[in-house]
Amino acid sequence: MSVRLLIADDHAAVRAGLRLLLEGERITVVGEAADGAAAIRNARALRPDVVLMDVRMPGVDGIEATRAVVADGAAQVLVLTTFDLDEVVFGALRAGAAGFLLKSATAEALTDAVLRVAAGESVLAPEVTRRVLAAFVEAPRAEPAPGLEQLTPREREVLAALGRGLGNAELAARLGFGEATAKTHVSSVLAKLGVRSRVQAAIVARESGLV
Numbered sequence: 001m002s003v004r005l006l007i008a009d010d011h012a013a014v015r016a017g018l019r020l021l022l023e024g025e026r027i028t029v030v031g032e033a034a035d036g037a038a039a040i041r042n043a044r045a046l047r048p049d050v051v052l053m054d055v056r057m058p059g060v061d062g063i064e065a066t067r068a069v070v071a072d073g074a075a076q077v078l079v080l081t082t083f084d085l086d087e088v089v090f091g092a093l094r095a096g097a098a099g100f101l102l103k104s105a106t107a108e109a110l111t112d113a114v115l116r117v118a119a120g121e122s123v124l125a126p127e128v129t130r131r132v133l134a135a136f137v138e139a140p141r142a143e144p145a146p147g148l149e150q151l152t153p154r155e156r157e158v159l160a161a162l163g164r165g166l167g168n169a170e171l172a173a174r175l176g177f178g179e180a181t182a183k184t185h186v187s188s189v190l191a192k193l194g195v196r197s198r199v200q201a202a203i204v205a206r207e208s209g210l211v
Contacts, residue, residue: 002028003118006048006075008039008065010057014103018052018080021107027114036060043074049118053097055081055088063091070096070196078117080110089128093203096196099123120183121167122198147193148208155192156210158185162198163205 005027009015012034019029031046033039037060043051051069055062066077078099079092092100098117101110102125113123151159154175161171172182186198195201205211 002026003050003115004028004030004046004048005114006031006033006039006042006046006051008033008036008042008051008057008062009054009080010034014054018110022052022111022114027111036062036065039065040068040072043069044072048075050114051075051077052114053077053079055079055083055092063088063095066092066097067095076117076120076197078113078123080105084125084128093197093199096200098197098199100128101125102127116167119168120186120198122165122202124199148204150192151189155185155189158182159189159193159201159205160210162186162189162201163211165202 002025005022007015007018007029009018015032019032023029030048031042033042035057039051039053039062040060053062053066057065062079062081066079069075069077076098077096078101079097080101080103081088082103084102089100099113099122101113101123105113105125116123157175158171161174166174168179168182168186171186172179175182186201190196190198190201193201193204195204
């Protein structure tokens with residue numbers, strides 16, 4: 001079964017180009033949106049697996065739209081933008097985006113990112129990964145996050161693995177269980193911590209000193 005994708009970008013030519021690049025056996029484009037408000041409405045109506053979200057759009061921008069889509073549980077969000085400013089990167093991740101790529105990404109990298117995000121993994125553009133990790137290192141250690149005490153010892157191991165950026169397959173191999181079990185543990189960790197994405201869970205892991 002192919003991944004259901006919604007494309008949100010205020011330029012019709014960009015949407016058409018992305019559809020041409022991505023649509024195929026593994027990905028089906030189920031809708032488009034020209035602004036953030038339309039992205040929210042269409043995500044609620046169409047329930048895609050992934051929303052490919054631009055940041056700079058008229059009215060409701062991509063970061064606010066990401067926050068709403070993720071809060072609704074309507075889809076995973078992969079942000080695709082021209083801008084790699086820190087405020088954009090961290091704004092998108094705090095809003096719950098599962099991935100962040102630049103529009104300079106190759107078609108192969110973009111396709112891989114959509115599939116990985118649909119599978120419950122996180123993706124960061126190589127251009128911003130170092131800055132995100134540096135922010136983790138430079139930030140002072142925070143108090144333990146609310147919900148951390150609710151985690152079982154196994155779930156703490158899962159959270160630490162998320163903090164190291166492991167995908168489901170790597171996490172399963174390291175901790176000695178199947179990918180389905182890995183997904184179940186990850187979902188439980190996110191729910192107990194009250195976070196929206198694996199990236200946010202990784203931030204909690206780093207800030208809590210688990211990594």
